[in-house]
Amino acid sequence: MIKARVTVTLKNGVLDPQGKAIEGALGALGFxxxxxxxxxxxxxIELDGADRAKAESELKAMCDKLLANTVIENYTVSxx
Amino acid sequence: MKSAxxxxxxxxxxxxxxxxxxKIGGKPPVTVWQTDTEIPDVDLIVIxxxxxxxxxxxxxxxAARMPVMRAVAEKAAKGVAVMGVCxxxxxxxxxxxxxxALMRNASLKFVCREVKLEVANxxxxxxxxxxxxxxxxxxVAHHDGNYFADAETxxxxxxxxxxxxxxxxxxxxxxxxxxxxxxxxxxxNVLGMMPHPENLIEDAHGGLDGRAIFEAALGRAA
Numbered sequence: 545m546i547k548a549r550v551t552v553t554l555k556n557g558v559l560d561p562q563g564k565a566i567e568g569a570l571g572a573l574g575f576x577x578x579x580x581x582x583x584x585x586x587x588x589i590e591l592d593g594a595d596r597a598k599a600e601s602e603l604k605a606m607c608d609k610l611l612a613n614t615v616i617e618n619y620t621v622s623x624x
Numbered sequence: 625m626k627s628a629x630x631x632x633x634x635x636x637x638x639x640x641x642x643x644x645x646x647k648i649g650g651k652p653p654v655t656v657w658q659t660d661t662e663i664p665d666v667d668l669i670v671i672x673x674x675x676x677x678x679x680x681x682x683x684x685x686x687a688a689r690m691p692v693m694r695a696v697a698e699k700a701a702k703g704v705a706v707m708g709v710c711x712x713x714x715x716x717x718x719x720x721x722x723x724x725a726l727m728r729n730a731s732l733k734f735v736c737r738e739v740k741l742e743v744a745n746x747x748x749x750x751x752x753x754x755x756x757x758x759x760x761x762x763x764v765a766h767h768d769g770n771y772f773a774d775a776e777t778x779x780x781x782x783x784x785x786x787x788x789x790x791x792x793x794x795x796x797x798x799x800x801x802x803x804x805x806x807x808x809x810x811x812x813n814v815l816g817m818m819p820h821p822e823n824l825i826e827d828a829h830g831g832l833d834g835r836a837i838f839e840a841a842l843g844r845a846a
Contacts, residue, residue, distance in 0.1 A: 558772060559799070561730050610689060613682055613718070615725045616772060 546591045546599045548623045552612045553584035587611055596623050625842045627653040627668040630696065632687045635674030635711060637820065644822035645670065648838040658690040663699055668841050671696070673710030673765070673820060683726060683768045684714030693719045705749055705841055706814045710766055713806070713816035722809055722816045723781070724773035729766070730799025736765040741805055741819060742792035745785045748808055750815045753836035759792050760833040762819035769818040771800040771807075781807055789817055 554560050560582050567581040589606075591599050600621055607619040627645050631638055638655075645668075646652045653670070656663050663669060676687035687693070693715070700706045700721055708716035714726045729735060738761055746756040754760065773781065778801060781787050789806035796803045798818070806817030821834025 557774075559727070559730070559770075561728055561732050561770075561799070565732055610681070610685065613685070613725055615723075615774075616727065 546593065546596060546623055548589045548591065548599060548603055548621060550587040550589060550603060550607060550611055550619055550621050551584060552587070552607070552617050552619045554582055555616055555618055558616045599623060625649060625668065626651075626664075626666040627670060627842065628663055628666040629653045629655050630658070630669065630671045630692055630712075631655050632658045632674075632676040632690065632692075632715075634676040634678055634687075635672055637673035637710065637822070640820075641670055641672035641709070641822050644825050644834075644838055645842070648825060648835060649842045656692055656695075658687070658692045661691050661695055663692070663695045666704065667843070668705045668707065669696055669699055671706070671708040671712030671715050672822075673712055676711055676715065679768070682714075682718065684711060684716075684718040687711075687715045688718035688720075697721060700809070700814050703811065703813055707750065707837075707841060708814075708816040709820060709822065710764075710769075710818055713818055714768065716814060716816050721814050722807055723777050724771055724807070726768050726818070727770040727772050728768050729770050729797070731797075734765075734767040735769075735797040736763075737797065738762065739764050739795040739797055739805075739819060740792040741789045743788070744790050745788045745808075747785070748788055748812050748815070750808070750837050750841050751788055753840040761824060761831055762821055762834060763823045764797050764819045766798070766818055769798040769800065771798075771802075771804040771818075773801065778802060784810065786810070786812075788815060789819070 563582045603621045612619040743754040743758045790803040824834035
């Protein structure tokens, strides 16, 4: 079995009001020196088989078709 | 004119939409379930509002991948009118029938209130019974109505007159770019809008401002 982690983040230039709110809350908690905060999503996915190259191309297809909205989001796939 | 309403788990404005189409169109729409792969021969397909699939992943993302949405896309390609309202707008955008994305409201708050809409293009099959520049009232109720598109897409939408409704008089409730409340596709037969015209169609609603959209789309006399 292959275990993979897909990380989806907002593209640069896309406003992230949730990240901004978190940024403000970190400041309010007294954490100094916090720069920009951007919120994203992580998916841990298990796949049958041992073919890592095939898994990677499948995971990318999953990102393009469902996990990420490529209008506003980028994704990275890492197989552990 | 015949109409259809698409049903998905988690939608909750389907009943209001069916009532509006029945009252204005004179007969009830057919309803089509998410797993249906064919839509009957109709002139207007409506995807109503709500919270399909609990807004999991992204609003409308999972609904947009259901079999019925392939059938909607096929009908849209043949020129059938398709209207997505609120969650329905999010669904048609996620399905790729309209460009851009609907993001979390800039305020991070769910908004449920009345806004003003400017009819930015009255030359569509949905808005032909309004005047260009006319300002109408409409309720909104959403958490993710903040329209985003890249600069090139926005310029194209503006240049081609595809922004149909804009929030007017400072009532933009969600931070949408260019005050966008509703857009159409390049052929003008797919409309997506965040406000709920179906909730302002009879005196008991306190106004009739939303009626003209359905009258135009259903081809009925006012």
